[in-house]
Amino acid sequence: MIRLIASNAILVALVVTALGAILTPVAILRGRRDWLSFSFAAVYTNFALVTVSTLALVWGLVSHDFSISYVAQVGSRATPTFYTIISLWGALEGSIVFWAWVLGMYAAAVVWFNRKREGNLVPYAAMALLLVALFFHILLLGPANPFQAVFPVPFDGPGPNPLLQNHILMGVHPPLLYLGYVGMTVPFAFAVGAMLSGEVASDDWIRLTRRWTLVAWGFLTAAIIAGMWWSYEVLGWGGYWAWDPVENASFIPWLTCTAYLHSVMVQERRGMLKLWNLNLMVGTFVLTILGTFLTRSGIISSVHAFTQGTIGYYFLGFIAVVLLSTLILVAGNSDKLGSEGKLDAPLSRETAFLLQNMFFTVFMFTVLIGTLFPLVAELVRGVKVSVGTPFFNKMSIPLMVALLFLMGVGPVLPWRKGAGPELKGKLTAGVVLGLLFGVVGLVMGARNAYAVLSFTFAGFALGANVGEFVRGANARVRAHGESWLVALSRLVAGNRRRFGGYVAHIGVVLVALGVTASGTFKKEQEATLTPGQSMTVSGHTVRFKNAWLREEKQRQVVGATMEIMDGTRVSATVEPRMNYYPTSQQPVPTPQVKSTWSGDIYLNLMAFKQDGSNVTVKVIWEPLVPWIWFGGFVICFGAILGILPTRREAAVASAPAGGTP
Amino acid sequence: MNWRRASIAAAAAAPIIGLFAWGLTRDPNNIPSPLPGRAAPSFALAVFSPGQGGLMRPAGDTVRLADLKGKVVVLNFWASWCLACRDEHAALSQVAATYEGQPVQFLGVLYNDVPDKGRAWIAEMGGQSYPSVDDPGARVAIDYGLYGVPETFFLDGNGRVAFKNTGPVTPGMVRLKVDSLMAVAALQASAAQPAPAPRAPAKDRAGGPEKTGGAK
Numbered sequence: 120m121i122r123l124i125a126s127n128a129i130l131v132a133l134v135v136t137a138l139g140a141i142l143t144p145v146a147i148l149r150g151r152r153d154w155l156s157f158s159f160a161a162v163y164t165n166f167a168l169v170t171v172s173t174l175a176l177v178w179g180l181v182s183h184d185f186s187i188s189y190v191a192q193v194g195s196r197a198t199p200t201f202y203t204i205i206s207l208w209g210a211l212e213g214s215i216v217f218w219a220w221v222l223g224m225y226a227a228a229v230v231w232f233n234r235k236r237e238g239n240l241v242p243y244a245a246m247a248l249l250l251v252a253l254f255f256h257i258l259l260l261g262p263a264n265p266f267q268a269v270f271p272v273p274f275d276g277p278g279p280n281p282l283l284q285n286h287i288l289m290g291v292h293p294p295l296l297y298l299g300y301v302g303m304t305v306p307f308a309f310a311v312g313a314m315l316s317g318e319v320a321s322d323d324w325i326r327l328t329r330r331w332t333l334v335a336w337g338f339l340t341a342a343i344i345a346g347m348w349w350s351y352e353v354l355g356w357g358g359y360w361a362w363d364p365v366e367n368a369s370f371i372p373w374l375t376c377t378a379y380l381h382s383v384m385v386q387e388r389r390g391m392l393k394l395w396n397l398n399l400m401v402g403t404f405v406l407t408i409l410g411t412f413l414t415r416s417g418i419i420s421s422v423h424a425f426t427q428g429t430i431g432y433y434f435l436g437f438i439a440v441v442l443l444s445t446l447i448l449v450a451g452n453s454d455k456l457g458s459e460g461k462l463d464a465p466l467s468r469e470t471a472f473l474l475q476n477m478f479f480t481v482f483m484f485t486v487l488i489g490t491l492f493p494l495v496a497e498l499v500r501g502v503k504v505s506v507g508t509p510f511f512n513k514m515s516i517p518l519m520v521a522l523l524f525l526m527g528v529g530p531v532l533p534w535r536k537g538a539g540p541e542l543k544g545k546l547t548a549g550v551v552l553g554l555l556f557g558v559v560g561l562v563m564g565a566r567n568a569y570a571v572l573s574f575t576f577a578g579f580a581l582g583a584n585v586g587e588f589v590r591g592a593n594a595r596v597r598a599h600g601e602s603w604l605v606a607l608s609r610l611v612a613g614n615r616r617r618f619g620g621y622v623a624h625i626g627v628v629l630v631a632l633g634v635t636a637s638g639t640f641k642k643e644q645e646a647t648l649t650p651g652q653s654m655t656v657s658g659h660t661v662r663f664k665n666a667w668l669r670e671e672k673q674r675q676v677v678g679a680t681m682e683i684m685d686g687t688r689v690s691a692t693v694e695p696r697m698n699y700y701p702t703s704q705q706p707v708p709t710p711q712v713k714s715t716w717s718g719d720i721y722l723n724l725m726a727f728k729q730d731g732s733n734v735t736v737k738v739i740w741e742p743l744v745p746w747i748w749f750g751g752f753v754i755c756f757g758a759i760l761g762i763l764p765t766r767r768e769a770a771v772a773s774a775p776a777g778g779t780p
Numbered sequence: 781m782n783w784r785r786a787s788i789a790a791a792a793a794a795p796i797i798g799l800f801a802w803g804l805t806r807d808p809n810n811i812p813s814p815l816p817g818r819a820a821p822s823f824a825l826a827v828f829s830p831g832q833g834g835l836m837r838p839a840g841d842t843v844r845l846a847d848l849k850g851k852v853v854v855l856n857f858w859a860s861w862c863l864a865c866r867d868e869h870a871a872l873s874q875v876a877a878t879y880e881g882q883p884v885q886f887l888g889v890l891y892n893d894v895p896d897k898g899r900a901w902i903a904e905m906g907g908q909s910y911p912s913v914d915d916p917g918a919r920v921a922i923d924y925g926l927y928g929v930p931e932t933f934f935l936d937g938n939g940r941v942a943f944k945n946t947g948p949v950t951p952g953m954v955r956l957k958v959d960s961l962m963a964v965a966a967l968q969a970s971a972a973q974p975a976p977a978p979r980a981p982a983k984d985r986a987g988g989p990e991k992t993g994g995a996k
Contacts, residue, residue, distance in 0.1 A: 418803040431804045438800065442793045450789035451781035494803045503812055705892065 122187045125175035126266035129219075132168035133256035135161050136249045143246035147239050155242050162230045162245050165252055166223035173220040176265060177207055186272045189213055189265030195278030197673035202284040208293040209279040211415065211430070212265035217294075219255040221301040226252060229305055233327070240324055244312030251304055254437050262430040278673065281700040281707045288349035295342035296369060300407050302335025303372060307404030307445075310397055314448045319397070320455045322390070325383060328400070330762055332383075336376050337758030343369055344630075344751030355708035355723045357643060357739040359747070362511040364419045367490045368410025371483055375403045378479035385472050388534060390459030394449075395476070397456065401445045406487075408438055419493060463535050471529035478522050485514045520572050523631055526624050527553075527580035530587050548586040553579030565639050573635040577628045584624040616761045623757030629750030636743035637718075643739040645725060649732060653684065657740035659720050660684040664692075666731040675699040677706070679724050679734045683713055695724040695736065718742035813925055815941040820853075820933070821923035822846060825913035828895035829888070829902050834880040837911040843887060845939065851883045852961045853935040854954065857921060858912075859893040860901035862929040868948035869905050872932075875954045877909040883937070883965070884958055888912030891921050891929050934958065937965035 139161025146154035226248035347359035416431025556578025595606035653662035876886035
């Protein structure tokens with residue numbers, strides 16, 4: 120019953136999206152604008168239908184309805200309800216259902232918030248969204264159908280992949296990722312709408328798109344950081360980034376989107392880089408689809424085993440259509456996108472943005488080429504190669520260091536005119552902090568030139584960005600006689616977008632410090648201990664107390680109770696574990712992390728004697744790693760500041776709301 | 781619309797799409813091993829499942845690669861949790877039995893598994909004609925660069941890796957590789973006859989249990 124409701128909902132949604140998408144150009148070309156309300160209705164109806172089908176699948180999972188193929192594949196009566204619900208995105212078919220739902224939600228929101236806007240931009244954007252949704256419905260009825268009938272109905276299922284039911288972040292990282300990844304469809308749809316409606320040369324649609332892009336970017340950033348956190352907490356190797364194709368797939372569009380968020384300011388201020396920005400915007404979407412194709416089709420070998428039969432060919436067809444149609448549209452419209460302004464001074468903010476864009480684009484191509492290279496090498500030379508961490512680190516670390524430097528320079532440079540004498544004062548705080556951070560890095564033992572530069576430029580960027588807040592608030596205190604805190608909050612409220620950006624910069628500095636410190640000063644040691652024995656890593660002593668076994672509903676747990684020592688006193692107790700799931704032959708490591716402000720003590724149980732007489736543990740000292748996660752929160756806070764409407768916009772929005780019928 | 785630029789852009793997309801279309805026809809997990817042609821990594825592993833009839837070696841006996849010199853060795857990595865291993869098991873076991881008394885050693889190597897489960901699996905599958913050894917800690921699997929199970933290595937009489945097969949084997953393929961390696965070994969032996977005689981293919985070790993403690 121549930122199965123029939125869910126799969127029929129998708130079938131109807133397929134018809135509705137197809138009709139709505141066809142209706143849009145017909146209505147516009149025949150001048151029947153009243154028909155457009157039907158294609159808007161198709162967007163809402165689609166959302167309602169995919170919601171029904173998503174809820175039905177969740178209900179099927181929760182009620183253990185093993186007559187549904189997806190439930191029989193990932194469900195189990197022993198799995199806790201929380202992990203049962205989130206197994207919605209634990210395997211291919213369910214994740215496509217979730218994708219269709221997020222896309223339906225974005226499409227409905229775009230149409231709802233812009234339904235009163237005149238012109239053909241929004242209808243064409245809605246058409247683009249409907250067409251993308253149509254593709255996902257085709258997947259759901261074809262190669263990724265989660266609603267197939269299973270007969271005879273099994274009594275129980277295997278449960279989700281053990282790795283995916285071992286940590287709470289599995290409920291956080293994937294939804295964030297989909298909200299970010301799928302959200303990139305919205306700016307793309309606006310770009311298509313602008314090109315088809317002929318409004319592409321105006322800046323109006325750029326302003327309309329800005330907030331949507333920032334929403335998707337914020338989610339994608341949060342998702343990438345949460346993914347790093349998840350892999351750090353779950354996989355037991357003590358790292359958070361491995362340049363795996365799946366990680367790269369999320370990072371590549373993030374790079375182009377971040378470049379866009381900066382370069383679009385040059386377009387708004389100076390009327391330059393229009394074609395470039397359009398390329399970044401549609402490129403970001405194409406790269407999300409490309410990333411999905413690379414990781415779901417099995418074309419590239421990755422530790423994230425998501426490979427499935429024929430779905431690759433569907434994605435290939437979709438990429439071909441998207442790539443060809445957008446390239447034709449963008450190239451065909453390129454005549455209209457000439458620059459209105461030009462670079463006036465070499466040392467201006469425009470230059471900083473330009474350089475930033477250049478580095479981000481090079482970065483994007485580096486990661487993209489590194490990811491695709493195995494494929495090219497096999498085609499050209501017939502050899503199998505794998506591109507690993509050394510390549511990516513060697514290429515990306517200099518770029519990251521340069522970007523840290525630009526992040527400090529950009530905010531203090533003025534628009535248009537060359538830098539004047541006031542620049543010196545603006546740079547002082549950054550230079551002082553930068554030198555301080557660099558020296559501290561050296562004293563702590565950093566000898567790698569890039570590590571020292573990274574500490575230095577992180578300090579420099581921190582000083583420069585914090586300095587913008589301090590100087591602005593001081594100016595208000597002098598001008599209006601406000602108290603310093605009032606001045607600061609009014610300063611930020613008056614230009615949330617600009618200061619939101621600076622907050623995000625500060626978050627990036629925290630992430631950079633965490634990454635550099637953990638990459639430079641990480642220490643790890645493995646030892647076999649008997650009860651009462653202890654080991655010391657980087658000045659942190661842990662003592663093995665005892666090993667134990669526990670039976671849980673869905674698994675067996677072997678754990679070691681480890682005491683973290685502060686002198687002779689026990690300051691904390693942690694229990695690294697190995698979880699044995701019946702469906703998996705190998706135990707799932709469950710490391711435990713004891714965080715302090717200066718770093719993490721990371722404990723992973725590697726092996727144990729069955730009688731509990733000894734255990735082998737790996738202890739890693741991970742300096743400043745918690746700063747990465749905290750920095751992620753700060754970046755998201757900055758994005759939220761940038762998304763919230765400013766007071767002026769709120770006033771404008773509420774005034775003429777009923778103006779146009 | 782500027783159709784000239786549009787068509788150039790469209791043409792630029794074609795090779796990218798072509799690359800992906802070609803890539804879909806490849807299996808990225810099928811990784812060629814660098815081992816063929818090189819000396820096989822040595823090992824000394826204890827038998828946990830003796831095998832049957834003339835191929836039998838008693839449980840607990842240590843099998844060393846060094847002692848198998850002159851024989852063609854078929855090294856099959858498997859595990860009780862491996863589904864594809866079920867597909868090839870019967871074929872491998874039957875083919876191995878036909879080489880009884882010849883200078884060929886079939887050897888199963890248990891990968892990331894415990895001997896009890898391995899024995900239970902062999903019983904469930906109706907027996908295994910050749911002996912299987914345990915590889916605690918997967919040390920030998922690592923030496924052979926194992927990517928997954930099943931993988932089968934064919935070593936020639938000189939202790940070199942001649943072929944590697946990823947995934948289930950077929951009886952015809954095993955026969956072809958073993959026969960050709962035996963033919964090469966025979967040719968080399970006859971060609972080397974006039975010169976100071978190398979060790980002839982040793983037949984004496986095919987069946988008999990043997991204490992290997994004193995061997996170097």
